Amino acid sequence: MRATLDFLLHDWLRVESLTARARFADHSRETFAAVLDTCERIAREKFAPANRTADLEEPRFDGEKVILPASTHAASRAYVESGMLAAAQDAALGGMQLPCVVEMAANSFFAKAGVGLGGHMLTSGNANLLMAHGTPTQQRVFAHQEFAGRFFGTMCLSEPQAGSSLSDIATRAEPDGEGADGDPLGPRYRLRGHKMWISNGDHELAENIIHLVLAKIPGPDGRLVPGVRGISLFIVPKWLVDEEGALTGERNDVALAGLNHKLGYRGIPNTLLNFGEGRYPVRGASGAIGYRVGAPGEGLKGMFHMMNEARIAVGLGAVMLGAAGYEASLDYARGRPQGRPIGPAGKDARQPQVPIIRHADVRRMLLAQKSYVEGGLALALYCARLVDEQHTGDAQAAKDAALLLEMLTPIAKSWPSEWCLEANSLAIQVHGGYGYTRDYPVEQHWRDNRLNMIHEGTHGIQALDLLGRKVTMDGGAGLMTLARAVNATIERALPDALLQPFASRLAQALQQLGAATKAAWATGVPEEALANAVPYLQAFGHVVIAWMWLDVALASDRDSAAGQGRHAACRFFFRHELPRIDAWLAVVRDRDDTCLSMQDAWF
CATH class of the missing domain: 2.40.110.20 (Butyryl-CoA Dehydrogenase, subunit A; domain 2)
Structure with a gap:
C-alpha cells in the first residue's frame, strides 16, 4: 500500500508543490517520506501485533476503571510519542505543520494495522474543534494538552x-x-x-x-x-x-x-x-x-466542525480496512493451489493444481477490491488536499475548495463505508471456508468495517444530507462546482484513445445525475424527493469514484506493472460498477413511492 500512497501523493496530487506555501516551507518530499516511514514502522511494530489481542480481550470494567490489554497501552503511547496528535498544528504548539493530506496518509497506516486501537482520531478532532471555536484559555488548557497526549x-x-x-x-x-x-x-x-x-x-x-x-x-x-x-x-x-x-x-x-x-x-x-x-x-x-x-x-455549529473532520477520517479508516483485506486475499490467492485451468479440451486432471489467482472469478473479486480500495483512497486523499487548499490557497481557490469539500464529505464518509466493506466480504470469499474462521484476519476486518456505515452519521443520514441539503444549497452552487471539476478531467481524457470511452461514459453519468437531481425535486415535496435518497447517494458516489479513477488513470504510466494495474482497475470500475447507477437513478428520477407508500401492517 505504501507504493500506492506514494503514487497518489506525488504523481497524482503533487503534494510537494505545497512546500512553496509559507505554512509548509520547512517541508520537502524527504520530510514527508520520513513521517510516512515513522508511522508505517510504529503501525507495524506496535499496532499490528496488538490488533488481535484487542479484538479477543474486550475492554472490561472492574467497578473503578476500564481495563485494556497492556499492548493497547503500548500502542497508544507509541502513537502519542510520534507527535501525530499535533502533526498539522503550528510549530509553536509543538506541531509539525504538516499538510492535512500528508497527515491523513500517515494516519492511514494505523487504521490498517489496528483500527480498534487508541481512538486518537477523536482526540485530534476534539482539540481541533476547540482551536476553531474555543476561547484562548480553553485552547491552552484543553486543546494544547490533547495535542501533547496528556x-x-x-x-x-x-x-x-x-x-x-x-x-x-x-x-x-x-x-x-x-x-x-x-x-x-x-x-x-x-x-x-x-x-x-x-x-x-x-x-x-x-x-x-x-x-x-x-x-x-x-x-x-x-x-x-x-x-x-x-x-x-x-x-x-x-x-x-x-x-x-x-x-x-x-x-x-x-x-x-x-x-x-x-x-x-x-x-x-x-x-x-x-x-x-x-x-x-x-x-x-x-x-x-x-x-x-x-x-x-450554537452547539451544533461547533460540533459539526468535529463531525465533518471525523467523517473523512471514518472513510479513510474504511478504506484501510478494505486494503488490509485486499492484501490478505491477494497474498492468499497467490499461494493457494486449487483447481486447474480450462483448456480447449476442458480440465486435465493429470496437470498440477494452479494458484487460485489463475481463475477468472478470483481475479474478478480481487479487481473489485482493488477498484474499491484504491478508488476510495484517492477520494479520501483528494478531500484532505481540499482541506489544505481551503486553508492555504488563494481566495478563489480556497472558496472553491470549501464548497467542493462540503459536497464530497457525505461521499467520502459513506462510499468507502459501503464498498470497502464489500471489499472485505470479497476477501472472505477469496479465502473460501478459511475466510470464515478466526485462523485468518479477514473475518475481523469485515467485523471492524461494519461499524463505519453506522457511526458519525448513518448511511441514511448521509443520503438525506446530500440530496436534501448539499445539492440544493445556494441554488446548486456546490453541484455546479463539482460538475466543473469532473468536466475538467473529462476534457483532459477525451484526446486519449484508451481513456476516451471512459471519459464519454463519465460525461453521460454526470448528465444522468444532474437530470435525476432535478427530477427528484420537480414537485418540490421533500418527502417525495428524499424517499430514494440512499440510491441517490450510491449513484452519486459511484460517479465520484469513476471521476477519481479517470483522473488517476491520466496520471498513471502504462509501461509499469503498477500502472497497468491501475488502468485495469479503472477499466473494471467503468465496465462493471458504473452501470449500476442506471437502476439507482431510475427510482430517484421517477420519485418511486414503493418504500414511501409501504405501510407498517403490510410487513
Whole structure:
C-alpha cells in the first residue's frame, strides 16, 4: 500500500508543490517520506501485533476503571510519542505543520494495522474543534494538552432515547450559581443527563478525558427549547483542572454506566455515560461541571466542525480496512493451489493444481477490491488536499475548495463505508471456508468495517444530507462546482484513445445525475424527493469514484506493472460498477413511492 500512497501523493496530487506555501516551507518530499516511514514502522511494530489481542480481550470494567490489554497501552503511547496528535498544528504548539493530506496518509497506516486501537482520531478532532471555536484559555488548557497526549477527547452527542435525532436530546445544562460567567475556563454549568455510544468514554490511556457534550440550556420558564435551536456545546472533563491545565485531584460528576459489547472495533471501549447523577458530587452538589464553548444555542455549529473532520477520517479508516483485506486475499490467492485451468479440451486432471489467482472469478473479486480500495483512497486523499487548499490557497481557490469539500464529505464518509466493506466480504470469499474462521484476519476486518456505515452519521443520514441539503444549497452552487471539476478531467481524457470511452461514459453519468437531481425535486415535496435518497447517494458516489479513477488513470504510466494495474482497475470500475447507477437513478428520477407508500401492517 505504501507504493500506492506514494503514487497518489506525488504523481497524482503533487503534494510537494505545497512546500512553496509559507505554512509548509520547512517541508520537502524527504520530510514527508520520513513521517510516512515513522508511522508505517510504529503501525507495524506496535499496532499490528496488538490488533488481535484487542479484538479477543474486550475492554472490561472492574467497578473503578476500564481495563485494556497492556499492548493497547503500548500502542497508544507509541502513537502519542510520534507527535501525530499535533502533526498539522503550528510549530509553536509543538506541531509539525504538516499538510492535512500528508497527515491523513500517515494516519492511514494505523487504521490498517489496528483500527480498534487508541481512538486518537477523536482526540485530534476534539482539540481541533476547540482551536476553531474555543476561547484562548480553553485552547491552552484543553486543546494544547490533547495535542501533547496528556488528555484524550470524546464527542458526546447521542442519547439512549434519541440516537441520531439530536433535536430530541434531553441532557440539561444549568448555570452553576453566581460567578459562573466569570470562570476563566468559560461560562460554567451543571450538566445532567445520559449519553450513549461514546467511544473512549472511559479508560486509563491518558491523565484526563475531555468530553465535548451537547446539552440544552433551559429557557426562562425552565423548559428546554425544542429542536436544535436550544443545543449548546460544553467541555466536561473527567477530572477537574485549574486554569493552567493541572489536575486538581477532584473527580467530575461523570460516571460510567456500562460498556457496549460490539461486533468489531472492540479495542476502543464504547460507553454509556451518566452526567450529574451524584455518584461523584462536585463541591458538595450533584451535576457535572461543564464549560460552554461558543454562544448559547450554537452547539451544533461547533460540533459539526468535529463531525465533518471525523467523517473523512471514518472513510479513510474504511478504506484501510478494505486494503488490509485486499492484501490478505491477494497474498492468499497467490499461494493457494486449487483447481486447474480450462483448456480447449476442458480440465486435465493429470496437470498440477494452479494458484487460485489463475481463475477468472478470483481475479474478478480481487479487481473489485482493488477498484474499491484504491478508488476510495484517492477520494479520501483528494478531500484532505481540499482541506489544505481551503486553508492555504488563494481566495478563489480556497472558496472553491470549501464548497467542493462540503459536497464530497457525505461521499467520502459513506462510499468507502459501503464498498470497502464489500471489499472485505470479497476477501472472505477469496479465502473460501478459511475466510470464515478466526485462523485468518479477514473475518475481523469485515467485523471492524461494519461499524463505519453506522457511526458519525448513518448511511441514511448521509443520503438525506446530500440530496436534501448539499445539492440544493445556494441554488446548486456546490453541484455546479463539482460538475466543473469532473468536466475538467473529462476534457483532459477525451484526446486519449484508451481513456476516451471512459471519459464519454463519465460525461453521460454526470448528465444522468444532474437530470435525476432535478427530477427528484420537480414537485418540490421533500418527502417525495428524499424517499430514494440512499440510491441517490450510491449513484452519486459511484460517479465520484469513476471521476477519481479517470483522473488517476491520466496520471498513471502504462509501461509499469503498477500502472497497468491501475488502468485495469479503472477499466473494471467503468465496465462493471458504473452501470449500476442506471437502476439507482431510475427510482430517484421517477420519485418511486414503493418504500414511501409501504405501510407498517403490510410487513
